[in-house]
Amino acid sequence: MAHSPRIKFILGGVLILAAVIYLIVSSTQASAQYFLTIEELNAKGESIIGKNVRVSGAVLGDTIQYDPQSLTLQFSVAHVTADNREIEAQGGLAEVLYQATIDPNRPRLQVIYHGPKPDLLRNEAQAIMTGKMGADGIFYADELLLKCPTRYEEAVPVQAEG
Amino acid sequence: MLADFGFGILLIAFLTALYSIGAALYGHFSRRQKWVESARLAMLLTFPLLTLASLTLIYLLVIGDFNIRFVYEVTSRDMPTYLKITALWGGQSGSLLFWSWLMSLFATAVTLRKWERDREFLPWVILVSSITIAFFLSLNIFFENPFQRFWQTFQGVEPATFRPANAIPFTAEEGRGLNPLLRHPGMVIHPPMLYLGFVAYVIPYAFAIAALITGRADDRWIRLTRRWSLTAWLFLSLGLVLGGRWAYDVLGWGGYWAWDPVEIAAFMPWLTGTAFLHSVMIQEKRGMLKRWNMILIILTYSLVVFGTFLTRSGVLSSVHAFAQSEIGPAFFIFIGITLVTSVALLIYRWDSLQAEGQMHSMFSREALFLLNNLLFMGILVICFWGVISPLISELITGQKVTVGPPYYERAAGPLFALLVLLMGIAPLSAWGHITLKNLAAQNSLELEKRYALAIARLLWKPAIPALLVLIGLLIAGITNIYALIGLTFAALTASITIYEFWRAARARERAQGENLLTALWRLAGRNRRRYGGYTIHLGVILMAIGIIGIEMFQSETQKSLAVGENIQLAGYTVRYDSLAQFPTNDGRWVTRAVVSVFDKNGQFLTELYPRYDVYADGQPMTIPGVRSTLADDLYVLLINWEGVTAQVAPFKVYHNPLVNWLWLGAFVFIFGTLIAAWPEEEREPLPTQARKTKAIYQPGD
Numbered sequence: 118m119a120h121s122p123r124i125k126f127i128l129g130g131v132l133i134l135a136a137v138i139y140l141i142v143s144s145t146q147a148s149a150q151y152f153l154t155i156e157e158l159n160a161k162g163e164s165i166i167g168k169n170v171r172v173s174g175a176v177l178g179d180t181i182q183y184d185p186q187s188l189t190l191q192f193s194v195a196h197v198t199a200d201n202r203e204i205e206a207q208g209g210l211a212e213v214l215y216q217a218t219i220d221p222n223r224p225r226l227q228v229i230y231h232g233p234k235p236d237l238l239r240n241e242a243q244a245i246m247t248g249k250m251g252a253d254g255i256f257y258a259d260e261l262l263l264k265c266p267t268r269y270e271e272a273v274p275v276q277a278e279g
Numbered sequence: 280m281l282a283d284f285g286f287g288i289l290l291i292a293f294l295t296a297l298y299s300i301g302a303a304l305y306g307h308f309s310r311r312q313k314w315v316e317s318a319r320l321a322m323l324l325t326f327p328l329l330t331l332a333s334l335t336l337i338y339l340l341v342i343g344d345f346n347i348r349f350v351y352e353v354t355s356r357d358m359p360t361y362l363k364i365t366a367l368w369g370g371q372s373g374s375l376l377f378w379s380w381l382m383s384l385f386a387t388a389v390t391l392r393k394w395e396r397d398r399e400f401l402p403w404v405i406l407v408s409s410i411t412i413a414f415f416l417s418l419n420i421f422f423e424n425p426f427q428r429f430w431q432t433f434q435g436v437e438p439a440t441f442r443p444a445n446a447i448p449f450t451a452e453e454g455r456g457l458n459p460l461l462r463h464p465g466m467v468i469h470p471p472m473l474y475l476g477f478v479a480y481v482i483p484y485a486f487a488i489a490a491l492i493t494g495r496a497d498d499r500w501i502r503l504t505r506r507w508s509l510t511a512w513l514f515l516s517l518g519l520v521l522g523g524r525w526a527y528d529v530l531g532w533g534g535y536w537a538w539d540p541v542e543i544a545a546f547m548p549w550l551t552g553t554a555f556l557h558s559v560m561i562q563e564k565r566g567m568l569k570r571w572n573m574i575l576i577i578l579t580y581s582l583v584v585f586g587t588f589l590t591r592s593g594v595l596s597s598v599h600a601f602a603q604s605e606i607g608p609a610f611f612i613f614i615g616i617t618l619v620t621s622v623a624l625l626i627y628r629w630d631s632l633q634a635e636g637q638m639h640s641m642f643s644r645e646a647l648f649l650l651n652n653l654l655f656m657g658i659l660v661i662c663f664w665g666v667i668s669p670l671i672s673e674l675i676t677g678q679k680v681t682v683g684p685p686y687y688e689r690a691a692g693p694l695f696a697l698l699v700l701l702m703g704i705a706p707l708s709a710w711g712h713i714t715l716k717n718l719a720a721q722n723s724l725e726l727e728k729r730y731a732l733a734i735a736r737l738l739w740k741p742a743i744p745a746l747l748v749l750i751g752l753l754i755a756g757i758t759n760i761y762a763l764i765g766l767t768f769a770a771l772t773a774s775i776t777i778y779e780f781w782r783a784a785r786a787r788e789r790a791q792g793e794n795l796l797t798a799l800w801r802l803a804g805r806n807r808r809r810y811g812g813y814t815i816h817l818g819v820i821l822m823a824i825g826i827i828g829i830e831m832f833q834s835e836t837q838k839s840l841a842v843g844e845n846i847q848l849a850g851y852t853v854r855y856d857s858l859a860q861f862p863t864n865d866g867r868w869v870t871r872a873v874v875s876v877f878d879k880n881g882q883f884l885t886e887l888y889p890r891y892d893v894y895a896d897g898q899p900m901t902i903p904g905v906r907s908t909l910a911d912d913l914y915v916l917l918i919n920w921e922g923v924t925a926q927v928a929p930f931k932v933y934h935n936p937l938v939n940w941l942w943l944g945a946f947v948f949i950f951g952t953l954i955a956a957w958p959e960e961e962r963e964p965l966p967t968q969a970r971k972t973k974a975i976y977q978p979g980d
Contacts, residue, residue: 125723129641130653137657137694141664144690145682152669152679171681185839185929199679233837233918233929237899247683 150247155196155226158250171247172256173197174226175217176263178240190230190261194244195223210264214241230258237263282347282426285335286440289376292328292383293420295321296413303402303409315402319390322405325412326387329380336373336425340366345451348427348438349373355456357866357895362457365467369457372423374470378587379415381471382478386412389482389507397503403489404482411481414613422606459894465525469518473545476515477583480548482507483555484580487573491624496569496631501559509956512556513949515549520945531901531916533835533933535941538684543662544589548582550662551575554655561645564710566635568645570625571652573632577621584614589666642730647705654694654701661690688830696765699823702816703772706779707737741778745771762831765823773820776813803954811955818951821944828911828937837918837931849934850879851913856886858928866895872917872928876906889917889930909943911936 150169158165158172174194181192195217198204204213217223218241228246238244238261248258299321306314336349340363345351353366353373368374386408394401419425427438430446437443460466483504490500522542523535536542555575561568588610625632638646665682672680709730748770752763780799787798803810838846840855847853856873863869870891876884887904894900906913914933 125641126638126646129650133650133653133657137660140657140690140693141661144661144686145664145668147689148682148686150681150683152673152681185927188837188839188929233931 152199154199155194155224158226158256159224163252166250166252168249169247170250170256171245172226173199173243173245175214176238176240176242176244177218177225180227181238183234185234188232190232190234190238191228192238192244193225193227194246195220195225197243210243211241214243226256227254228256228258230261232261235261235263281335281339281344282428285332285339286420286424286426288328288332288335289416289419289424289426292325292332292379293413293416295324295328296409296416299325299409300406300413303405307402315405318402318405318409322383322390322409322412323387325409326380326383329376329383333367333376333380336376337364337367339426340364343454345454346428346448347425348429349425351429351451351454353454353457355454358457358462359865362462362467366457368470368474369461372419372425372427374474375415375419375423376425377471378474378478379412379419381474382408382412382415382481385478385482389485397499399493399495400486400489400500400503403492404485407485407488408481410617418606418609422609456894459892459898459900460529463525463529465521465528469521469525472514472521473518476511476513476518477548477587479507479511479514480552480576480579480583483511484576487576488621488624491573491621491628494628494631496628498559498562498566498569501562501572505559506956506958508552508556508559509952512549512552513952513956515545515552516945516948516952519545519549520942520948524942527938529900529902531903531918533833533903533914533916533931533935534829535938538665538687540666541590543666543687544582544586547659547662548579548586550655550659551579551582554652555579557648558652561648565645567638568649569632569634570629573625575652577618577625580621581614581618584610584617588614640726640730642708642727642734644705644708644710647701647708651698651701651705654698657694658691661687661694665690692761695823696761696768699765699772699820700768702819703741703768703775704734704738706813707734707775709733738775741774742771744774759831762827765827765831769820769823769827773817776816776820779813780810807957808955811951811953811957814951814954815948816951818944818946818948821940821947823944825937825939825941825944828940829935832936833933835931835933837929839927839929841927846930846932848913848932849911851884851932851934852877852879852881853887853913853915853930853932855928855930868893870917872904872930874904874915874930876913876915887913887915889915891917907939909937909939912938 148169150171151165152171153161153165155172155174158170175197177193177195181190183190197213197217198207204210207213207216228244230246230248243264245262245264246256246258247260248256251257299318302314302318302321306312306316306318339347339350340354341360343350343354343356343363349370349372353369354363358366366373368377389404389408390401424440427440429436429438429449429451430443431449432443432446436449437446439446442448483500486500486504490496519542522545526532526537527535555572558568558572558575562572588607636645638649640646665687669679669681672678745767749763749767752766757763780802783802784795784799787793787802788795791798791801793801803814834849836846836848840846842855842857845852845854854875854877856875858870858872860868860870870893872889874887874889876887878884885906887906889904890902892900892902901916901918904915904917912933912935914935916931916933918929918931
């Protein structure tokens with residue numbers, strides 16, 4: 118009997134550990150979201166339809182349509198790279214977003230979102246969307262976050278430029 | 280020039296901290312007390328120095344010297360003075376300075392205590408504190424100088440600490456101003472609370488390291504820092520709750536906690552800190568879990584630095600993160616070095632930290648405390664995995680995969696529920712050694728039965744109200760199984776805790792002839808730690824009720840309303856009455872709706888004023904109109920006025936049941952922590968009378 122206390126505590130510990138690991142693995146699988154760029158999303162084709170995806174792109178101001186009655190928002194976004202170093206190399210996020218909106222050859226993605234039109238949705242904003250790709254090639258966003266980098270990243274006063 | 284002065288002071292403070300490290304080491308190894316004393320005084324000096332540096336920066340913020348980059352970034356002329364002062368922690372470099380300042384305050388407070396009996400700890404406490412201060416100051420000096428100025432060169436304007444060749448100072452006309460979302464009283468105190476919690480944990484860690492280095496294996500370091508741990512824990516808890524309240528009031532998404540990586544970053548040291556608070560009691564009472572306590576405090580320290588790193592480095596995108604910065608690698612190196620050194624020390628002392636007792640039963644109090652610790656660690660692992668999984672998956676598969684709030688709720692939810700249950704059961708259990716003598720000959724199964732029965736005997740009475748609550752919930756038609764489990768556990772634990780108060784007060788009433796209230800008061804006064812702890816538990820239960828309410832029963836709806844139209848939710852009717860738009864004198868453009876709220880009988884309840892403010896720089900802010908009762912909150916948002924005709928406005932309405940119990944619980948929680956931390960008359964046993972360990976030490980050695 119001398120060893121039995123030890124064994125039961127080890128068993129208990131292993132059980133708890135197994136439970137935690139199970140919770141982590143199953144919850145990760147159930148709620149995993151893929152971070153994709155628009156290029157990657159298009160390349161995946163049909164295999165990505167119905168999966169949780171998080172995608173970001175530059176908002177094209179002309180494409181924004183909003184119906185306040187049904188709270189339906191439609192717009193298109195243009196591909197931007199997700200690589201921070203590349204963004205820095207190209208002159209910062211604001212510049213990258215601007216380039217994306219004026220380049221007609223960039224891959225684009227049409228988005229539909231139900232809900233109020235966010236305050237920051239405007240041309241050259243970075244939209245970070247969570248949702249699923251529909252079979253019709255339209256991205257149905259459940260969640261929409263927007264970043265307008267210009268305001269926060271200008272390290273140098275604007276007056277200086279003039 | 281004030282900026283140069285400020286930077287100079289920072290540099291001197293940095294050198295002072297370095298000197299303090301060197302002097303402490305030299306003093307110890309050369310056995311010259313004078314040098315240790317000199318190190319102590321040097322550490323004391325960092326506080327006035329950093330006070331001076333911080334005041335210099337605050338002065339620059341208040342006068343609005345836009346030649347200073349930091350002042351330009353976080354203030355503007357239209358901001359009220361108090362916000363200009365608190366803008367100190369509204370940006371990257373200033374908040375790092377603020378961190379160091381608080382750290383030096385605590386380091387000073389700890390060096391001012393009487394050290395007679397613990398002089399051997401002194402050089403090492405100084406060492407750890409000074410290294411921490413020096414590290415944070417080095418970030419300010421080498422990467423993020425808050426006193427950096429703007430210079431006009433031929434290429435344009437650039438920020439630099441020292442004057443570039445052929446440059447003249449450049450002063451901007453107007454600052455960019457603090458992010459309007461941060462211009463809120465909650466935001467004014469939320470960061471300092473978190474920082475206070477963060478830095479206060481450095482002190483118990485410093486003592487733990489001192490204990491490891493000196494090889495003192497007793498629980499002296501724990502006793503010395505008990506109040507520090509509680510203080511740190513209180514501030515950290517306050518910081519978390521205030522952050523939640525701010526989000527609820529200002530961010531306008533109907534919630535208080537989003538499992539944002541930065542929230543988790545502050546939550547992780549809280550988890551290890553809470554586990555630590557519990558497990559040190561086992562070491563004090565039974566001389567067990569010594570290694571575990573070391574692991575916990577080392578982890579807490581690393582997580583504190585990691586938390587600061589996550590919040591301040593911009594490595595993760597989040598509402599909290601400031602711009603990208605170069606301090607990331609420095610943080611990683613620092614965390615790596617301190618963690619490896621601490622763990623190496625722990626391994627070196629591993630054998631001397633042997634437990635003095637053994638756990639016998641799974642239902643003994645020490646085993647249940649250990650279980651509590653394991654659950655906290657489980658939640659920690661879940662959180663940690665959630666934060667780093669995007670980085671890991673990107674490293675392995677090149678594919679960034681992230682997990683959202685559902686992951687945390689699913690994985691951590693069951694563990695939280697178990698914790699609530701354990702919170703009720705553990706206080707009923709007996710310490711393992713009390714009954715051990717009688718049971719020495721029994722076999723293991725028999726032993727477990729005895730312990731379990733002892734708990735069950737105390738459990739059945741308080742279990743009755745919990746059962747009634749469950750029946751009541753079922754009658755009320757609640758079918759959500761998780762809510763039923765959660766609320767029943769909460770009811771059981773609340774009932775046990777109140778019963779424990781009542782039982783003890785009743786015994787005192789009989790024995791001392793006091794009336795029940797006096798007995799309760801004296802009881803809490805005599806054993807502040809236990810009854811403070813129970814009060815905290817009651818607070819946690821109230822918070823749990825609030826969390827279950829809003830997480831499981833929240834409902835929402837949204838609709839565009841013409842004036843006079845209604846929107847219905849959870850038995851309430853919200854009618855859109857009118858709208859006004861007006862400017863304020865701090866440059867905001869306010870759009871304010873008036874809505875009437877009616878209950879299900881059509882009875883008028885109140886008017887609410889959901890608002891939509893746009894700041895001069897275009898940053899909008901959505902402020903809800905909230906009708907708050909103990910039963911529920913009706914949370915009405917006016918959303919995005921832009922592009923909608925004057926007669927029609929879109930509204931979003933949330934129904935948040937029970938959410939006020941969360942805030943109410945927070946008050947009880949704070950009250951309980953104050954009871955537990957309130958200084959008692961010095962009753963600490965002399966070293967000879969204390970529960971002695973085999974370790975031999977000479978006080979004053």
